[in-house]
Amino acid sequence: MRIVLVGPPGAGKGTQAAFLAKNLSIPHISTGDLFRANISQGTELGRRAKVFMDAGDLVPDEITIGMAKDRMEQPDAVNGFLLDGFPRNVSQAAALDTMLQESGMKLDAVLDLEVEEDEVVKRIAGRRTCRNDGKHVFHVTYAPPKAEGVCDICGGELYLRDDDSEATVRNRLDVYHSQTEPIIDFYKAQGLLVTIPALGEVHEITKRAMEALKK
Incomplete structure (x- = not known):
């Protein structure tokens, strides 16, 4: 299957992409990974x-x-892929369509992870990161540390990163609404859009997505 995953920041796209790609035996292609790989390999x-x-x-x-x-021309993507973070606007979506048509391929579905804006703010602005190790992340509501402000793993101080602040999150949402959200109508017009409520346990959301894809 060839799938595009869309949704606002904080919708859980990265988490769902990893689970869906594993279930469907296709590579998960994220924009962040593309940039990191090309920069580390020193490509043009x-x-x-x-x-x-x-x-x-x-x-x-x-x-x-x-x-x-x-990336989509690599051997492991011959039988499909899951795109996460690309396309991010309508011009990229149109370019992707052209690219696939030239290769005799087409998208099978576009999964839209739907989350209320206030929930997105709550999810991201509630994160607390360890100053000693940025991989140690807690959440004031969903995964609180045993002692407030202290990392359970190493005892480091937990803090709110600047890019997790409510003001930054709302700015990111504004960018999403103006740049990325229009691709939802673009794909809806092609009959490819599948909207998935992205509230609940991770496995529940994955199950909803898999059932929608089967249909």
């Missing part, structure tokens, strides 16, 4: 992307599209 696209990333700017569509094209 990676070098060009790094200039924009170092300046804090968005990577232009043509670079992102080029990276995605290269």
